[in-house]
Amino acid sequence: MPTHRRTFPGKPQQLRAARSWTRATLNGHPHSEDAALIVTELGTNALMHTASGDAAGAFHVTLTVSELTVTVAVTDSGDAKTSPAVQHPSPNATHGRGLGMVTALADRVLVQGDDSGRTVTAELRIPAGLQESAPCS
Numbered sequence: 343m344p345t346h347r348r349t350f351p352g353k354p355q356q357l358r359a360a361r362s363w364t365r366a367t368l369n370g371h372p373h374s375e376d377a378a379l380i381v382t383e384l385g386t387n388a389l390m391h392t393a394s395g396d397a398a399g400a401f402h403v404t405l406t407v408s409e410l411t412v413t414v415a416v417t418d419s420g421d422a423k424t425s426p427a428v429q430h431p432s433p434n435a436t437h438g439r440g441l442g443m444v445t446a447l448a449d450r451v452l453v454q455g456d457d458s459g460r461t462v463t464a465e466l467r468i469p470a471g472l473q474e475s476a477p478c479s
Contacts, residue, residue: 345406350385352399352419357385360403364414367405373412373466376447377405380464383444384416387462393421411449412466420459 346367350356361378368374381403389395402417441462445451448464455461 345404347402347404349400349402352389352394352396352401354389356401357382357389360385360401364403364405368407368412371407371412372468376466377412377414380414380444380447380466381416383441384414384462384464387441388416388418391422392418392460394419410468412468413463414448414466415461415463417455417461418459420455420457422457422460 348360348363350360361382364378364381365374368377371377385401385403388401389399393399394401396419399419401419404413404415404417406413406415441451444462444464447466449467450465452463452465453460454463
């Protein structure tokens with residue numbers, strides 16, 4: 343299984359770089375856009391809620407591609423005051439929908455770790471008809 347890893351500095355403008363890297367790495371894969379959105383949402387959460395958003399912070403992205411799945415994992419730098427959880431914000435709220443969108447897009451979401459760093463992993467299964475034609479880098 344090809345696995346691709348990259349670390350991004352903890353600056354908001356790096357979210358665009360992470361999204362672009364994800365698209366380029368998956369290179370036309372059927373889940374490239376969903377994976378790019380997931381990386382953006384999980385990276386945003388890392389920057390907003392953990393030490394990843396501090397001056398010396400960073401977040402780490404891992405993409406693993408197989409015939410059956412694309413797995414997206416984002417690891418933060420720790421020091422979170424809360425654990426990642428799906429929220430149910432009011433319609434007027436400007437935050438709180440990211441992890442909910444990730445769980446809606448992914449077939450499975452797993453949160454591992456503790457205050458020293460968490461990894462949120464989203465698994466996107468490839469539909470049976472697309473398994474042989476799914477390109478990967």
